[in-house]
Amino acid sequence: MDTPLDKLTEEFRRLPGIGVKTARKLAYYIVQQPASRVDEFVDAIRDAKANMHFCSVCFNLSSQDPCPICSDISRDRSTICVVETPQDVQAIERSGDYHGLYHVLHGALSPLDGVNVEDLRIRELLQRLGNTTVKEVILATDPDVEGEATALYLARLIKTAGIRVTRIARGLPMGGDIEYADEATLAGAVANRQEM
Template sequence: MDTPLDRLTEQFRRLPGIGIKTARKLAYYMVQQPQEQVDAFISAVRSAKETMCFCSVCFNLASQDPCPICSDETRDRSTICVVETPQDVMAIERSGDYRGLYHVLHGALSPLDGVGVDDLRIKELLQRLSDTDVKEIIIATDPDVEGEATALYLARLLKTAGIKVTRIARGLPMGGDIEYADEATLAGAVANRQEM
């Protein structure tokens, strides 16, 4: 039977990390809320979808282009922290210790999943480096197999350009995501990064 509640449950189930039980719980919750709260939820989703864009400089998700980080003249423009996702930018920003710029790859190298060099924003990173006076690239990819492969690839590529390449220090668990690390762990990892 395909009811409106089943269709709503299926839409929630499509979200990352949401299983069928949680999707069903969310669907029931939403249909039991007052109409004003449901309308506010729908409006927030629609507004975010319509107004958010990718920064043309760093490819972070933002509501303006260039993003507030790239537009901030007080940030250290000699350092770029390379991350996998916009969520990683937010996680590092929460630590409060990094004041440089970012570059979001939108993924990591994963040949088994069909993600290669051309699927990431690596060409755009190289273009940025040719147009700026960057002295250091901090590689802050996830400490998993794909993140490590991406870090090694970038380190080899960037060392030929004569730029100092560092990797955030260990301290994040292998197989973990930067997005879910606490601020203290991230602050220590960025402060204790090591040259690759």
């Protein structure tokens, strides 16, 4: 028979990236906290679930609609960066170097996993491009098979509208060693080299 601790462990284990040992560690941590701390944790989960929604413009997660990025009139409206997930938006924003708008696809093309064109926010992207004066679309999908396939598909569609399409550069991470890099990373680094 499952104990309440076992049930809690199983719920943590359902979270992405959480294995059995980490789930058990989190479950033990929670049950050892004061009831008030557990209530705060549960309230934070309920509040996030109730108040976070997808922006009607870019489909990023936000507590307001349109989201703060789409609402910010100081952003460069001539550029849209297309990403797979809301987490990708946050990662690019942390860099502090991009000041345009975003469009979140909510995945990448993966027919083997049942993810097709109609499962992503591609139709909304194309509608958005048709209703704006966007001059450049930056494709910032992951550099894996699915991300590359998605980027190629989108590039073909967007170029027919006469909009400039660029792809984020790939290469070695800062502090990485060339001798330990895989062939695909090295090929991307050489292909995307920059003038100094």
